[in-house]
Amino acid sequence: MRLQAQLGDVDFITGDYLAEVNIAENAEAYAAGKHPGYELSAWDGLEQTVDLLAEKRIKVIINGGAQNPKGLAEKTQQLINEKGLSLKVAYVEGDNLLPIIYDIKKNGLPHLDSDNSQVNIAKDTLALLESESKPIVSANAYLGAREIVKGLELGADIIIAGRVADASPVIGAAWYWHSWSDTxxxxxxxxxxxxxxxxxxxxxxxxxxxxxxxxxxxxxxxxxxxxxxxxxxxxxxxxxxxxxxxxxxxxxxxxxxxxxxxxxxxxxxxxxxxxxxxxxxxxxxxxxxxxxxxxxPPPPTTKLAIFYRAGYQSEILVNATGYATAKKWDMYERMMRFGLKRRGILDKFDVLDFQRVGVPQPNPRSQLNSTTYLRIFAEASDPAINIGLAQTMSEFAMQHFSGFHSSMDQRTAIPKPYLSYYPALYPQSSLHPSITLLSPSPSPSPSSLSTTLKTTPPPTFSPLTPRLSYNTHLPIPLTTRTRPTPLGTLTLARSGDKGSNMNIGFFIPTSLPSALPPSLQPAAYAWLRTFLSISKLKELMGDDWDDGFWVERVEFPGIMAVHFVVYGMLGGGVSGSKRLDGLGKGVADWLRDVVVEVPADFLDALGSKAEQRGYM
Structure with missing residues (x-):
């Protein structure tokens, strides 16, 4: 925050401090009196920067208030008062629905993806609705920018919110600056x-x-x-x-x-x-x-992010070196399943997954190059079940394959409580958000002379409709003069999480030092959008594809991109995913490394750059 204020001229500094899970983790600590409820790094930034904000008249809009925006706002106003600065602080409330969540639950909590009949919602995700033994620890609705705009109109210099959407601080700043209307x-x-x-x-x-x-x-x-x-x-x-x-x-x-x-x-x-x-x-x-x-116009609903205590997680990491690695992992998994069955707990896990990570390097030049590991991931409602997994490993500790060794620290085998995520739809008309402007007077307390205004929902809504999904409407004949090359030789990509779903977009680069000549880029995109169909994505995903997933595909021709959403790939999502890459950030680089048949004309045009691009 300080660098953004210090290094040049800006009118606003905005900040998104809230991943979907950290607001929940801090909510538990806040309820226990062990955390202030707001993001500590948000306070750190404000404390470092407040003098510059006053000097350069920069406004700040952040959602670092998390579960306690009022607390962070009052702490900030107190600092301003002590320094004798001329800044006004406001805070946004109304996103935290935890006090009424059980009443809301009685009336139904439709899942965020419930409008798509093709999507299989993960069974463990639905546990919140099917069980009364899953305590909810946080429930925050995603707010927009309306409260932010009202706070700026009231004269606020610093606005601290809870769970406003990631982009809402920027929307609010631009909306206020340009005096736009809400339509x-x-x-x-x-x-x-x-x-x-x-x-x-x-x-x-x-x-x-x-x-x-x-x-x-x-x-x-x-x-x-x-x-x-x-x-x-x-x-x-x-x-x-x-x-x-x-x-x-x-x-x-x-x-x-x-x-x-x-x-x-x-x-x-x-x-x-x-x-x-x-x-x-x-x-x-x-x-x-x-x-x-x-x-x-916006939809009539917003996302309601609910986190609840779902049970216990543990993982065990064991290593294998060298010859016959696949058989080693076959034997070890059989042994562990045998031991768990004999204990009577094999079928008691919510999730039990044996994940083989890595492939030994051929003709390895070091032991590390010859070593891979097995990740045993487990979730259960009863911690005794997870403890049974560790006990089974201990029971067979000296009955291992040749080349077996484990990591120094096995504390991850001890059951750890975890929070699971349920994204629901909630009517915007049922929300009651507000903006409160604190008094800049040092005495009495900042909140005693505050001004609070309730805000109204958007004037018009447009219904949620089925999302578009299509293979290209402009296919071209695929050339037979190709060479096997990693897909990333011709494309860049980015992937990430949307709860239990994963998105990934591929595009033809235009500004890389090794980019294709501009005259060839449209032809490369024509190939990409024809080649990269829904069925081809499933093929590229190989063993990671599951028929329980659902894929949507669209195109962005103005940036020569093809975009997919894979529903269900991240399981419970966020902290509840069994995948090693639970946020899906590594999927793009994995799929770019898959070898496909690329038109030779493009590789010829890249010449030696193809080696640089594909590390061939």
Missing amino acids: DYDRLAGALIAGHLIECSAYVTGSNFAGFYEYPLDSLYDLVFGIAEVDNYGSCVITKHENTKGMVTEDTVKCQFLYELQGNIYLNSDVKGILDDVKVEEAGKDRVRVWGIRGA
Whole structure:
């Protein structure tokens, strides 16, 4: 936060501090009196930066208030008062529905994906509805920007919210700055995507970037965060402070645009963003223009993120070195299942998964190159079941295969309580959000002379409709003159989590040092959208594909991208997923490493760059 204020001119600093799970983890500690309820890093940033905010008249909008926005706001106002600064603080409430969640549950909690009959909702996810023994620890509805705008109109300099949506601080800043109305849907949708592009730390300035290997490695850490310059029409330029590390290119922006999308419609409490016609174009060094977003009235519901105590997790990691590794893991899994069955607990686990991680390197030059590990992941309602897993391992400790060894620390085998996630739909008209402006007077307390205003829901809603999903409408004949090459030689990609679902978008890069000549890029995209069908994605996923998953596919021709959502791939999602990569962030790089038949004309055009791109 301080660097954003210090290194250049900005009008607003916005911040998204809330992953879906950390607000729940802190809620438990807050309820037990062991945590202040707000994000400690949000206070750290405000404490470091408040003098600069006053000096440069920069406004701050953050959701770091988490479960206690009032507490962080009052602490911040007290600091301002003590320093004698001229800043006003406000806080947003109304997202926390925990006090009434059991009443809401009695009336039904439709799942976020319940409108899609093709989606199989994970059985363990539905445990919240089917059992009374799953205590709910947090229930937060995603709010929009309406309260933020009202706070700015009241004169607030710092607005602290709880669970407003990731992009809502940016929407609120642009809405207020340009004096938009709440029906300026195209403008609001553009600001929504501007917020989406800069809300994830340094993801738009070089972090988590699929093409990182073509840039000096020392330029890819200690990065500054992105800046969005939002114009009166909702279009934006993404940039960063000058003379800082990292980069803003067409490809870093496209990667972040494709991160955690829901498809071609981006839902927010204030607007639907329609993404089909998005365009991205370089506008100067570290400056990229984004436009073409259309808007529509928001849906009548918002997401209600519910976390509950689901049971206990444990994992065991054991290693194998060298010859006949596959047979070693076959034997070890049989042995463990035999022991668990003899104890009478094999069928008592909610989840029991034996995951083989890695493949030994052929003709290895070191033992580490010859070593892989087995991850045994378990979930159960009763911790005694998980303890039985550790006891079984101990029972057979000296009955192992040759080359067996384990990690030094096996504390992960001890059952650990975990929270599971249930995303529900909740009517916006049933919410009662508010904005409270604190008194800047040091005495009495900041809250005693505060002003609280209730806000109203959006004036118009448009219903949720089935999402688009299609293979390309413009297929081309696929050439037979191809060469087997990793898919990533021709494409970049980004993937991420949407609860129990995983999204992934592939695109033809345009700004990499090794990019295809501009004259060939449209032809490469024509190949990509024809080749990368729904059935081809399933094929690329190999053993990870499960017929219980459901795939949606859309195209973004303005950025030469193909986008998928794979429903159900992350199981319970967030903290409840059995996958090693429970957030799906590594799926893009895995699939880019899969060898496919790529047209030789493109590889010929890349020449030696193909080796750099594909590490062939």
